[in-house]
Amino acid sequence: MPPALPDKLRSLVGAPHVLTGVDCSPYVVEGRTPEAVAFPGSREEVAAVLVAAGETGLPVTPWGGGTKMAIGSPPNRLGLVLGLKRLNRILEHEPGDLTVTVEAGLPLDALQAELGKRGQWLSLDAGAAERATVGGVLASDASGPRRHLYGTARDLVIGLTAVMADGSLVRGGGKVVKNVAGYDLPKLFIGSFGTLGVLVEATLKLRPRVDVDRLVVARFDRLKGAGAAARAVLGSDLVPSALELADGEALRRLGLGGGGALLVGLDGIAEQVDWEVAELRRLLGPLGLAETTVLDGPARDDAWRGLAGLGRPGQERVAAVMKWAVLPSQLAELMEAGATVAHRNGLVGALTAHAGVGIVTAVLAGGTNPNAVVATLTEWRALANRVGGHAMVEWAPLAVKERVAVWDTPGPTLRLMKGIKERLDPHGILNPGRFVGGI
Amino acid sequence: MEALLGPGGVLSDPEELLVYESDGLTLFRALADFVVFPRSAEQVAALVKLASRDGIPFVARGAGTGLSGGCLPSEGGLVISLMRMNRVLEVDYENQIAVVEPGLVNLHLSWAVGPQGFYYAPDPSSQQACTIGGNIANNSGGPHTLKYGVTTNHVLGLEVVLPDGELTWIGGKTRDAQGYDLVGLFVGSEGTFGIATKIVVRILKKPQAVKTVLAVFDQVDQASEAVSTVIARGLVPAAMEMIDQLTIEAVEDAFGCGYPRDAAAALLIELDGLAAGMEAQAERVVQACRDCGARDVRAARDEAERQLLWKGRKSAFGAYGRISPAYMVMDGVIPRTKLPYVLGRVNAIVAAHGLRVGNVFHAGDGNLHPNILYDPRRPGEEARVVAAGAEILKVCAEVGGSISGEHGIGLEKADYMPFIFSEADLACMRRVKDAFNPTGLCNPGKIFPSNKACVEVGPAYRPHPIEEKGLAQRF
Numbered sequence: 001m002p003p004a005l006p007d008k009l010r011s012l013v014g015a016p017h018v019l020t021g022v023d024c025s026p027y028v029v030e031g032r033t034p035e036a037v038a039f040p041g042s043r044e045e046v047a048a049v050l051v052a053a054g055e056t057g058l059p060v061t062p063w064g065g066g067t068k069m070a071i072g073s074p075p076n077r078l079g080l081v082l083g084l085k086r087l088n089r090i091l092e093h094e095p096g097d098l099t100v101t102v103e104a105g106l107p108l109d110a111l112q113a114e115l116g117k118r119g120q121w122l123s124l125d126a127g128a129a130e131r132a133t134v135g136g137v138l139a140s141d142a143s144g145p146r147r148h149l150y151g152t153a154r155d156l157v158i159g160l161t162a163v164m165a166d167g168s169l170v171r172g173g174g175k176v177v178k179n180v181a182g183y184d185l186p187k188l189f190i191g192s193f194g195t196l197g198v199l200v201e202a203t204l205k206l207r208p209r210v211d212v213d214r215l216v217v218a219r220f221d222r223l224k225g226a227g228a229a230a231r232a233v234l235g236s237d238l239v240p241s242a243l244e245l246a247d248g249e250a251l252r253r254l255g256l257g258g259g260g261a262l263l264v265g266l267d268g269i270a271e272q273v274d275w276e277v278a279e280l281r282r283l284l285g286p287l288g289l290a291e292t293t294v295l296d297g298p299a300r301d302d303a304w305r306g307l308a309g310l311g312r313p314g315q316e317r318v319a320a321v322m323k324w325a326v327l328p329s330q331l332a333e334l335m336e337a338g339a340t341v342a343h344r345n346g347l348v349g350a351l352t353a354h355a356g357v358g359i360v361t362a363v364l365a366g367g368t369n370p371n372a373v374v375a376t377l378t379e380w381r382a383l384a385n386r387v388g389g390h391a392m393v394e395w396a397p398l399a400v401k402e403r404v405a406v407w408d409t410p411g412p413t414l415r416l417m418k419g420i421k422e423r424l425d426p427h428g429i430l431n432p433g434r435f436v437g438g439i
Numbered sequence: 440m441e442a443l444l445g446p447g448g449v450l451s452d453p454e455e456l457l458v459y460e461s462d463g464l465t466l467f468r469a470l471a472d473f474v475v476f477p478r479s480a481e482q483v484a485a486l487v488k489l490a491s492r493d494g495i496p497f498v499a500r501g502a503g504t505g506l507s508g509g510c511l512p513s514e515g516g517l518v519i520s521l522m523r524m525n526r527v528l529e530v531d532y533e534n535q536i537a538v539v540e541p542g543l544v545n546l547h548l549s550w551a552v553g554p555q556g557f558y559y560a561p562d563p564s565s566q567q568a569c570t571i572g573g574n575i576a577n578n579s580g581g582p583h584t585l586k587y588g589v590t591t592n593h594v595l596g597l598e599v600v601l602p603d604g605e606l607t608w609i610g611g612k613t614r615d616a617q618g619y620d621l622v623g624l625f626v627g628s629e630g631t632f633g634i635a636t637k638i639v640v641r642i643l644k645k646p647q648a649v650k651t652v653l654a655v656f657d658q659v660d661q662a663s664e665a666v667s668t669v670i671a672r673g674l675v676p677a678a679m680e681m682i683d684q685l686t687i688e689a690v691e692d693a694f695g696c697g698y699p700r701d702a703a704a705a706l707l708i709e710l711d712g713l714a715a716g717m718e719a720q721a722e723r724v725v726q727a728c729r730d731c732g733a734r735d736v737r738a739a740r741d742e743a744e745r746q747l748l749w750k751g752r753k754s755a756f757g758a759y760g761r762i763s764p765a766y767m768v769m770d771g772v773i774p775r776t777k778l779p780y781v782l783g784r785v786n787a788i789v790a791a792h793g794l795r796v797g798n799v800f801h802a803g804d805g806n807l808h809p810n811i812l813y814d815p816r817r818p819g820e821e822a823r824v825v826a827a828g829a830e831i832l833k834v835c836a837e838v839g840g841s842i843s844g845e846h847g848i849g850l851e852k853a854d855y856m857p858f859i860f861s862e863a864d865l866a867c868m869r870r871v872k873d874a875f876n877p878t879g880l881c882n883p884g885k886i887f888p889s890n891k892a893c894v895e896v897g898p899a900y901r902p903h904p905i906e907e908k909g910l911a912q913r914f
Contacts, residue, residue: 096667096776097805119673141615152615154623155592168863176772178589178804179841180578180627181848182860182886183868187591187623196619208673231533237647239712268716275715325613329533357614358534389613407617412607417619419874424867436618 001035001079002056009080012048013040017086024081029061029069031398032078037063039083043200046082047167050198053080054165054429061431062194064105064136067128070395071140072193072434073406079429084135087200090114092175099158099175101203104135120206123150127308135199141191144308145242145265148356153190156205160186162197165425175203188420194431195439196424210267213241215295215303216277218284223247223260225288227332230262230355232283234328238276240356241265244307247335249350250363254306259290260332262355263307310350311363311394319347319373320396322380324360326389331355334383338362341379345372358389370399377404410437440475443485450474459500459518460511463565466767466821467508467850471518474500478523480598480606480636487634488604490517491880498882499634501542501573504565506768507849509576509629513884519634521572527551528637536595536612537642541572541635545579548640557642560587563845564753575635578627580845582678582752585803586711587643589845591626598637599625602881612639624871629847630882632875646711649677650721651745654706654728655699655735659683662704663778665731666802669708670775672727674720678709679803680752686797686810687751689758696751697744699735706733706802707752755799756810763795763812767824771835772844775805784834785809792827794820806844807835833858848886856888 009018019027019037027037035058040046053060059079063069084105092101095118102111108122108129115121125144126137136142138160143152150156159173172185189196220226226245233243242265248258262284266276281292295303311321326334335351338360342349348366353359364376373396381391385408393406410417414437421428421439432439440449450456451473460468472495477483490497496516503510512518525542532555539548545566549558562581563569569579575597580589587593596610610622625632656662662681669676682690682705687698698705706728710720725736739745759766773781782798789796789811800808811827813820832842836858843852856865865887875881 094774094776096671097774098670099774151588151592154620155588164863164867168866169861170863170867171861172864172867174772174841174859175839176774176805176841176844178580178584178772178801178806178844180580180589180845181841181843181852182856182864183871184578184591184623184627185864185867185871187620188871190620190623191615192619208670208675234533234535235644237644237713268713269719271716271719272713275713323615325615327531327534327612329531359614388611390617392617410618412605413609413618413621416601416609416621416874420619420871423870423874439618 001058005052005056005058006036008052009036009038009049012052013038013045017041027063027066027081029078030074030401032075034061034078034081037081037083039086041086043087043161043163043169046163046198046200047169049082050163050165051167054427057427057429059429059432062135062139062198064133064139065107065128065131067132068136068140068142073438074398074401075433082198084133091201093118095120098206099177099203100206101159101175101201102134103201104199105133108132108134108137115206116209119209121209122156122204123207124153124156125304128312134202138190138202139192139194139199145244145304145354148243148354149239149241150207154187157186157190157202158205159203160189160199161201162189162199164197165427165430170197173203177205193435195421195435196430211269212273213265213267213300214273214277215300216264216266216280217256217293217295217303218262218264218280218289219257219259219291220261220288221259221290223332223336226260226262228287229284229289230331231329232287233262233264233280234356236279236283238279241267243355245331245335245353245355246307247339247351249339249348250310250352253310253350254303263303307352310352311361317365318363319366319368320364320377320400321394322362322364322377322391323394324362324380324384324389324391326358326360326384326387328356328358330387331358331360334387335360337383338380341383342376345376347372347376373400374403381408407436440473440486440489443482444475444477448476459503462503462505462508462510464506464508464851467511469511469513470515471512472515474518474520476520476523480600483519483634483636484600484604484606486517486519487600487602491603491878494880496880496883499572499576499630501570502544502568504569505573505577505849506770506846507843507851509847509849509885511850513850521570524636530642532557534612535642537640539571539638539640541570541575541638543571545569545571545574552642556645558645559593559640560643561590561593564756571638571640572635575626575638576628576630577845577847580801580806582680582801585679585801586675586677591623593641594622594626594638595641596639597622597625597635599633599635601633602876602878606636610639629849629886631872631885633881648712648714648717649745650710650717651739651748652708652721652724653698653737653748654708654733655702656704656706656733657702658732659704659782660779661732662706663782663802665706665728665733666778667776668727668731669724670803672723674723674727676708676724676803677711678707680707681705681798681800681802682707682752682755683798685795686755686758686799689762689797690751690755692761693758694750694754696747698751707748752799759797759810759812764814764816766810766812767828769807769809769811769828769831770843770846771807771832771840773805773807773835773838773840775803777838778802778805781807781834781838785831788830788834789827792823794823794827801844804844805840829855850885853886854888856886
C-alpha cells in the first residue's frame, strides 16, 4: 500500500473510520490480513474511497457483516476492505406500496424488526441475520428455506444502486414492483460477490406478515422415505413456504433423532394452516411416516436457526461445507450417496436440502485430515456433476481450497462473464480473483 | 439462406415483407430486406453467423404482438421469425419444468401441461398469440404477476445464439447457476443480447381454488383507495385490475360482460390458493372495498361468470376499436399509493391535448395502461397523442415510477430513458450490451436514446373490420 493512502483515507471518511496494522485482524480473508479497512459514511464517501484505491491500484473488497467472506477462491492479495456498516439506514418505507429502500449495510434482522412494527417482512430468510447485511445477502445471493415459496434475492430486489470502480453511481431497476425499463442490472449485481460494484442501496419487495407460521417435522426411518414424502407434497395441493430434507446425521446434530425427515413450513391464516397440517398427515401416512411434530413459536425458530447453522463456518467439528444444485427428483438418492462417500473416507456427512428447488447443503465433519476432506469434496462434486448439476465449496480451510476448486470449471459463457467484468471494472480492482473462473 | 432453410424459408418480395413492417404498436414501421424462418437452433446460429460475417443487422421476431416496436428491423437486414420453432420439447412434471422452443404460443404451454394440473404463470393479455420467446425478450407480465411475478421469475435456463453466432447455454434446469446471472440479464434485454432458441421454464401446480370479485365504484379515487387498502390489510390477491368508465362502456358495447355502465370505475380482484380459508379472505376483500365506498361488490358465482368478467378485462383494448378509430396504449408504472394523484394527472394531460383516454390496468402492481383515443385522419392528432404520452411517462417518473412495466422500451421509449436513468446508468447498460453484442448488429437502434434511422412514423394503423366487430384484437 502506498504510504500516503491511510492519510488519504482518513481525510475522506474521518480518522476514526480507518483501521490499519494489527487493528485489521478481524477482517482477515483466507489467512490474509487487509492492508487497511475503511468505513465510509455515505455513498459519496464510498465513491471517493474507490477512486483513491483505484489510483493506486489497490484491490478493494466490500464487506457487509462478514458472514459470507469465506466463499470464494483465496485472493492473491487483500488490499483495502471497504466496510459498509455505517450505511445502515432505512431510507423509505411506504407500507401501502409494500416496498422499502435501505442502505446496504443495514443488518437483515434490524430491517425485519422495523418492518415487523408495520406488519410486514422481507421474505428472505438468509442465515446469520443478526450480522448479515442487506448488501451482503444480495452480493452473495444468500437465501434460506423459505425460498421454496418466496424465491431468492432475484425475485425480491426491484432496484439497486452500486458505486462502480470509477466512482460513478449506477442505479438499475427502480422503486416500483413491476419494471422492464432498461437492462436488469439488479440481476447482474445479485450474486456477483462485489466483483462489479459496491452495493450501497437496495429497494425490496415486501410481504404482509402471516397470521400463523408452523413447522411440521415429519420423520421417517430412512431418508428415502422423506424423499418420497417431498415428492408427494410437491405433487399435492399444499402450498408450503419451506420444504427441507434432512438426513440422519443432520437430524442428530439438530437434536431431532435420526433416520430422515421432511421439514415443512406452513404459513397463512389459521384455517389454511390447520387444513394443511391435516392434509400433510393424510398424504404422508401411507409413505411410512414414523412421527410428526408440529412446532410453533420459539421452538420453530430454534429449529430453523439450527438448520441454517449446520453449515456455518467455525461450527464445531465442521471440516468443510459444499453446496450442490441438482434436480429435486435426484435429491434423496444423491444425499445418501454423499453420506456414503464421506463415510468411506472416514468422515461424516450431514446433508440437508431445499427439496423443491434442488439445493443441497452438504456439511462434512468427523475429522480434519486434509486428504480425506479433499477426497470427499472431489467425489461430492463428481456426484453432482454426473447428474448434470453443479457444486460449490462454500467453506473449507485454506489447505483444502488449494487442492479443490471452489467453483466448478466454467463453461463457454465465462467469455461473456469476463467481458462484463472487464467493461465494468477495467482495472480489476473489485474483489479480484475470488469469483468464478478467476474473475 | 435458401440453401440453408429450404423452400419457403426466405421471404424477399416487398408485398410479403410488408406483413412484418410493424408490431402491435403500429405507429412505427420499418421494412426488412429478408424475413427468414429457421426450424432449429442450428439454423438460427447459421443465419446469425452469415449476417454477422456480412455485417447485416438482424432481429428476432415472435408473433409480433409487442407494443414498443422492439422487433422492428430499424436498419433493415434480416428479420428472423421463430414461429416455426414452436414445440414443447420436454415436460418434467416431477421437477415442475418444461423445455420449449421460442415460437411456442404462451397459452399453448398452459394447454399442454393443463391436463396434468399444471400451468405456466406469466399471462400477458396477448397470451393467445404471443410467444414465449417474445416474452423472454420483453420480460412480459400480465394480470397475475401481482402474486406470481413476471417472466424472469419463471425462467431457469436458455439456449441462446449469441450475436456472433455461437450457440450456448446460460442457466439450465438446476438453480443458482454459478457466475453472473446471465439468464436474469438476458430476459428483458429486448432481443439485443442474442436469440433464445430453447427455454427452460417453471410450470406451476394449478391453485386448488379461485375466487373472483367485482367491486363497483362511483368515484375513481375510491377504487384507487381500495387497491391500497386491500394490500394494507395483508391480503395478497393473485390479480387486481382496474377498469374505468370509458372502458366499461366500450366493453359493454362490444361484449356485454355485466359491468355497470354508469360506474366510474370497477376493480376485478382475484384470489387463488387453498380452498380452506378462501371464503374468509374473499370476505376481507369485500369488506375492504366497501370500506372505501364501493357501491356494489359481488363474487362470480361460477366459472362461466368468472370467465365473462375476465373477458371484459382482457378484451378491453379490442373494444376501444368500437368507440375510436385508433388508440395508443401507454405502459407506465407508479407506486400504487400514488394512483389517485397520477390518474388525475393522466386525465388532465390528455384533456389538455383535446383527446380522450380510457384506463384499464394492473392496479395492484401500479402498472398503468392509459389508452389515448384518437383519429389518425385528423391532421396533427397523432403528434398530440405522442406528446401526451411523453407527458404521462414524465409524471410516472416524477413520482418514483418507471416508463415501462411490461411492454418494453423498444423504439418507442428509447428517447425517454433519461426520464428515469442517469448518464452513468445508461453508460453501464451500454457496456453490458457491448459484452454481448459488440458489433451492435443484433437488433440495432433499440432501447438507448439516439437514432431511429430508417423507421417510418405514421400514418397510423386503422383497425381491421374484424377487430371492430370484436372478433380479433390487438393487445
